[in-house]
Amino acid sequence: MSERSAILVLHQSLQKCFQAIQQQQEAWQTALTDCKPLLSSLSNLAEQMQACQKVTFAHTPLRGFPDLEEQLKYKQHCAAESLLEELGGKVADLQKVRDAVSGYVGTVFQLYEQHADVLGFEALVQHTALIPSLADMLEWLHDIERYYRHVYLESKLLLLQIRYENLPDMQTLPQSWERILEHNSRNMVQDTLLKVSFLETL
Amino acid sequence: MAAVLLKLLPLDPGDEGTQRCRMGPATLSTLGARLGSPLRITVPGGCCLCTAWPRNDLADGYLQLDLKCKTSGLAASKLKGLVLSVSHLKLLACHGLRKVTVKVVLKNLALKKSTPEATLQEIVKELMRNVYVSLHHVVTAAPIPGNPVVCVEILAVDASTEQAGLIAPKTNINIKEVVTLEWYRHLSKDTAKISAAGMDDLGSSLKEMIVLPFHFPKTFKKLGLSVPRGVLLVGPPGVGKTLLIKAVAREVGAYLLCISGPAIYGSRPGESEENLRRVFEQGRELSSEGPTILFIDEIDSLCPKRGSSNSIPENRIVAQLLTLMDGIGSENEMVVMAATNRPDALDPALRRHGRFDREVIIGTPTLKQRRSILQLITSNMPISTDVDLINLAEMTTGYVGADLTALCREAAMQAVLHSCLDSVRTLINMADFREAFKKIQPSSFRSSVGLTDFKPVTWEQIGGLEDVKLKLKQSIEWPMKFPQAFVRMGLSQPKGILLYGPPGCAKTTLVKAVATSCHCSFLSVSGADLFSPYVGDSEKILSQVFRQARAHTPAIIFLDEIDSILGSRSACKTGHGAPEKVLSVLLNELDGVGIKVTERRGNKLQLEGDCQEQNEKERQIAFQEVLNKDVMIVAATNRPDKLDDALLRPGRLDKIIYIPPPDQKGRLSILKICTEKIPIDSDVSLEHLAVQTKLFSGADIENLCKEAALQALQENGLEATSVKHEHFVKSLKTVKPSLTLTDLDFYEKLFNKEVSS
Numbered sequence: 001m002s003e004r005s006a007i008l009v010l011h012q013s014l015q016k017c018f019q020a021i022q023q024q025q026e027a028w029q030t031a032l033t034d035c036k037p038l039l040s041s042l043s044n045l046a047e048q049m050q051a052c053q054k055v056t057f058a059h060t061p062l063r064g065f066p067d068l069e070e071q072l073k074y075k076q077h078c079a080a081e082s083l084l085e086e087l088g089g090k091v092a093d094l095q096k097v098r099d100a101v102s103g104y105v106g107t108v109f110q111l112y113e114q115h116a117d118v119l120g121f122e123a124l125v126q127h128t129a130l131i132p133s134l135a136d137m138l139e140w141l142h143d144i145e146r147y148y149r150h151v152y153l154e155s156k157l158l159l160l161q162i163r164y165e166n167l168p169d170m171q172t173l174p175q176s177w178e179r180i181l182e183h184n185s186r187n188m189v190q191d192t193l194l195k196v197s198f199l200e201t202l
Numbered sequence: 203m204a205a206v207l208l209k210l211l212p213l214d215p216g217d218e219g220t221q222r223c224r225m226g227p228a229t230l231s232t233l234g235a236r237l238g239s240p241l242r243i244t245v246p247g248g249c250c251l252c253t254a255w256p257r258n259d260l261a262d263g264y265l266q267l268d269l270k271c272k273t274s275g276l277a278a279s280k281l282k283g284l285v286l287s288v289s290h291l292k293l294l295a296c297h298g299l300r301k302v303t304v305k306v307v308l309k310n311l312a313l314k315k316s317t318p319e320a321t322l323q324e325i326v327k328e329l330m331r332n333v334y335v336s337l338h339h340v341v342t343a344a345p346i347p348g349n350p351v352v353c354v355e356i357l358a359v360d361a362s363t364e365q366a367g368l369i370a371p372k373t374n375i376n377i378k379e380v381v382t383l384e385w386y387r388h389l390s391k392d393t394a395k396i397s398a399a400g401m402d403d404l405g406s407s408l409k410e411m412i413v414l415p416f417h418f419p420k421t422f423k424k425l426g427l428s429v430p431r432g433v434l435l436v437g438p439p440g441v442g443k444t445l446l447i448k449a450v451a452r453e454v455g456a457y458l459l460c461i462s463g464p465a466i467y468g469s470r471p472g473e474s475e476e477n478l479r480r481v482f483e484q485g486r487e488l489s490s491e492g493p494t495i496l497f498i499d500e501i502d503s504l505c506p507k508r509g510s511s512n513s514i515p516e517n518r519i520v521a522q523l524l525t526l527m528d529g530i531g532s533e534n535e536m537v538v539m540a541a542t543n544r545p546d547a548l549d550p551a552l553r554r555h556g557r558f559d560r561e562v563i564i565g566t567p568t569l570k571q572r573r574s575i576l577q578l579i580t581s582n583m584p585i586s587t588d589v590d591l592i593n594l595a596e597m598t599t600g601y602v603g604a605d606l607t608a609l610c611r612e613a614a615m616q617a618v619l620h621s622c623l624d625s626v627r628t629l630i631n632m633a634d635f636r637e638a639f640k641k642i643q644p645s646s647f648r649s650s651v652g653l654t655d656f657k658p659v660t661w662e663q664i665g666g667l668e669d670v671k672l673k674l675k676q677s678i679e680w681p682m683k684f685p686q687a688f689v690r691m692g693l694s695q696p697k698g699i700l701l702y703g704p705p706g707c708a709k710t711t712l713v714k715a716v717a718t719s720c721h722c723s724f725l726s727v728s729g730a731d732l733f734s735p736y737v738g739d740s741e742k743i744l745s746q747v748f749r750q751a752r753a754h755t756p757a758i759i760f761l762d763e764i765d766s767i768l769g770s771r772s773a774c775k776t777g778h779g780a781p782e783k784v785l786s787v788l789l790n791e792l793d794g795v796g797i798k799v800t801e802r803r804g805n806k807l808q809l810e811g812d813c814q815e816q817n818e819k820e821r822q823i824a825f826q827e828v829l830n831k832d833v834m835i836v837a838a839t840n841r842p843d844k845l846d847d848a849l850l851r852p853g854r855l856d857k858i859i860y861i862p863p864p865d866q867k868g869r870l871s872i873l874k875i876c877t878e879k880i881p882i883d884s885d886v887s888l889e890h891l892a893v894q895t896k897l898f899s900g901a902d903i904e905n906l907c908k909e910a911a912l913q914a915l916q917e918n919g920l921e922a923t924s925v926k927h928e929h930f931v932k933s934l935k936t937v938k939p940s941l942t943l944t945d946l947d948f949y950e951k952l953f954n955k956e957v958s959s
Contacts, residue, residue, distance in 0.1 A: 102332075146220065154347075154348075157349055
């Protein structure tokens, strides 16, 4: 196989990969945006729980209702559990995206490994104003994969930290979430996808 | 091509945590590396594992590293401005790993307790995904908030060690150990061994105590034993108590937690106790991870006797420490060690089993120990071949480890000083050591009572008295110099020697000569040192002198004018004065039941067993050590009849030597010595003078010579050049002998009586 055809093959697989990533990115973005309201309701719930802990029911007009406190707490717990379950589902969605992207990136790198002997170094780093070099694109793939991994782990750790014993922390969940998103705000996936838009024209 | 140099640049922020290493295209093609293939980069201080990527600007001659996976010793700060060559980079073959065993380092103990194992496994798996690893490398975890893992060390991989392994999602990660960051840092600290010489047996027993319960907890549980947890080290300052503990801790890899008095004491009431509790709590936490030693240095300042001191805060601290030491449960492996040089000042409640179970006494080093200490200190010093360490060890009686270190340092300074002055000599020779020896005094002697500075006197400077000199040499010098012969003949060193004789007959000078000729500690005690207006003070001072002397054996204690220091119980009517008490102390010290436990020195000597295979020199040292364990008393008096009988019996002052006034031959030699510096005329006949100076004591003869010289000056004016016979004759008229025949008769009789009895 000549160098030109190897480049062509790689370009094609890169194109496929980036297209797939574009689809996955949409799924990823929806999962992320879905998390936000869930987390804010969880924090609301935490606030309620704390309020419930603070108040003494016997001193309020509600003392006429027997077992109100227990029932209220039970309800809150149930609500929190269902919210957490839902959040777990979202994180699982994120994991799915991450796994899929890892798979795509893996295949591209495998392909590169197969053709690496044919490809000269010049061909790898050759780029024009329109077409970035192969080396750059492979690097971007790496970065994208790493980004997904990183954000997934971060959100997972955030969920792992949630404890009913620590209600004040639970109330700050939306802020922590914002921080995670902000931290990774330089949305490099979108940027990269824009950079490789030439592939559409290929 | 190998000469291509790569300048190390700081990493781009975007590349952090990617394990990438950026280099120019030329370097890449030299190595034959593909994109993303693993490289091992060796830099001073360690190596790291990276993946090869080209620089974005394709410039050659630069290198950027991400230290995600590196050996533990490597720090990013060391890499600044480094220049590497291509040979430092090595392309590694890579394969997927099936199984990897790791050690996980967590941020703190609370996280270690709260993180479940399954969660940890999951987190580690996520962190290690798609990372290239190699054996004994450490993978730094990404700084994510809420991430408990700091780094992961690779303990074992399933394939050969030289290659790099890629951790794939399918790789089985086996977490073998989970430690906290603090403990991990302690373990990976530079493990340069601190060595303490001459305390091998102590060190090994301490080591055993720390290590055994930690390594064999089940055995101890089965035996139903509670493990000893407290050790009190007792010894004079500078013998190496702290060093020993440090060395032991370093050797067994135990965490050493130090408590010092000033750090514990707080200004608020209750603050000190709180600090103490906190330190113990910290030790308890640490001990759940590995052997921990809680070391309390100078414990006497922290825990004085409770009854005697009026201050309540100190009492509270003592009480707190007692309860804390009792409260060290059996669930952890903390060992409490304390060091002090005043064990008597400690609260007695501390010194019982269950608190400080074991008391280890470290005495002033003996000859052998000093030699091994000197060997250790000089082992990394450039010393010339003429330095005789055995000789040096013999000279340095009473020196502790700290003093010996100071001695060697001073010797090195001397050598440096010399080499500055002349050529490029860098070796330290014996002369330097001798020079240093003059300057460095043993530290325990600094506060000593009887330490005296005297002009050295040689045997030759004393005229006549040949047989007395021989006797003295026999009883003092020989046991020190020829111990083998003494042991062979079953002789022991005499305990004490009494010199008596008329005044002015060189008793004191003889003792000076003894002290000069044998290298031993020399303490001179006079009445002025001993007597004080306080009741019991004199006895205390005398026993302190003996204690110090015992710490510095071989030692000689010289009691001049002993009759004035000690009274006689038989002669004195009242029998309750200070002299009598001093006498009883002296009798006890000379021939008492034993010595105090805290004065124990050295290790149990094994004279019989070990000596056979040792060489001649070693054996002689061993003999010397055995024989010179005791302190020798030399007393001088001119009133021997006033002494107590108990003092004169064998076993105490067992050798009684009469120092007679000089006979004619003696006088001649005294005259010769005295006129050595005086220019005498040829007409002076010293023999004639010797005949004429009957009944003159040594001091009288010296006075005579001085007088004659003065006469010469008086007659011939200040230009006088020599002393003539007539001057001697004139001065003979004025200078009268201080001895009388009756005096001599008294001494002679006493002598005879003693011989007959």
